[in-house]
Ligand SMILES: [Ca+2]
């Protein structure tokens with residue numbers, strides 16, 4: 001999303017938050033009092049069945065009756081009021097209205113999930129001042145999910161989402177193995193086109209956000225947009241993150257707008273407008289490693305000296321615009337050295353004023369005639385196994401094999417989870433205590449490729 005539209009969205013949200021602020025704050029700092037109905041031994045399974053698929057539904061029943069599929073509750077509202085810590089709420093097939101969870105603190109996760117081999121569809125949810133809620137195996141359609149103020153421990157696991165999920169000041173939020181796809185574009189609101197939108201604005205803080213194993217496809221705005229701290233984006237796939245109209249949104253795979261301690265690791269991104277971007281605020285603690293970015297139409301990575309420090313290690317950037325490390329006159333020189341090693345770039349453009357250590361990379365196309373550091377191979381082809389099938393493992397004979405450095409915190413395992421290893425038949429040309437680390441996201445093993 002563009003900085004302008006982001007600021008506009010923040011302004012609108014700040015206003016909304018002011019209006020509702022009293023309620024939110026009182027509840028946020030209220031100690032957790034009382035406990036929900038005494039939890040029976042072992043995990044509790046409770047049924048919600050709006051259309052009476054398994055038996056006539058009735059919300060007047062006690063939880064002890066809703067443990068049977070034949071005597072279910074009708075509404076998720078009833079389940080949210082009554083489900084004890086650790087319970088699983090099995091939701092029978094059908095379309096369910098929007099769910100509101102307000103002031104519902106639990107001490108262990110309550111899981112709300114589709115019944116086995118069925119799909120329940122929710123018109124989104126809003127959670128406020130609530131703890132330990134997990135949404136699993138559901139379909140979300142209609143309106144954006146809102147993890148609003150004062151939540152902690154909210155999980156989204158294995159859901160199918162054609163709506164955005166928006167997070168306001170809350171902590172310990174996890175997105176695991178979800179499919180986020182085909183979000184609405186113009187004339188809707190730009191924020192509703194963002195896969196996961198995690199924004200504190202000035203309401204802070206948001207901490208501990210884990211985004212792992214999800215797929216993001218065909219989004220008209222950013223896949224992930226955040227100003228939170230301690231954000232991990234790991235092993236996700238991203239494709240066709242593509243703005244239909246750049247005046248509505250500038251679509252990135254990941255846009256940080258003041259996000260500290262960000263780890264972007266092991267992701268696979270292809271055919272997107274652009275890639276990773278951080279704008280506006282001075283931030284620190286960024287690690288980008290073991291990622292593959294293919295065919296980014298503009299920059300697969302765009303950062304500058306607003307970052308205090310950066311470790312950009314063992315990534316493969318191929319078939320798109322240049323990786324761009326820029327100089328921003330409004331900020332001092334980055335105080336900690338950017339580490340840029342063991343990567344494969346089809347193009348790399350960095351400003352010589354940056355405090356930066358570059359080495360042991362492949363830079364295929366040096367169109368700006370930059371200076372490059374020790375161990376970097378300029379103008380060589382990395383030789384991949386099968387680019388036509390997006391197989392960007394190194395092929396036999398690649399200049400990247402046993403030619404990287406094991407120093408500077410290079411990851412000990414590659415994107416596929418394999419250990420960095422010494423190819424016996426290849427001379428160790430790298431650096432550090434172990435001179436056999438490969439360049440790029442994948443380690444070459446004997447018998448790979450053609
Ligand atoms: Ca090796």
Ligand SMILES: [Ca+2]
Pocket residue numbers: 402422423424425426427428436
């Ligand atoms: Ca070797």
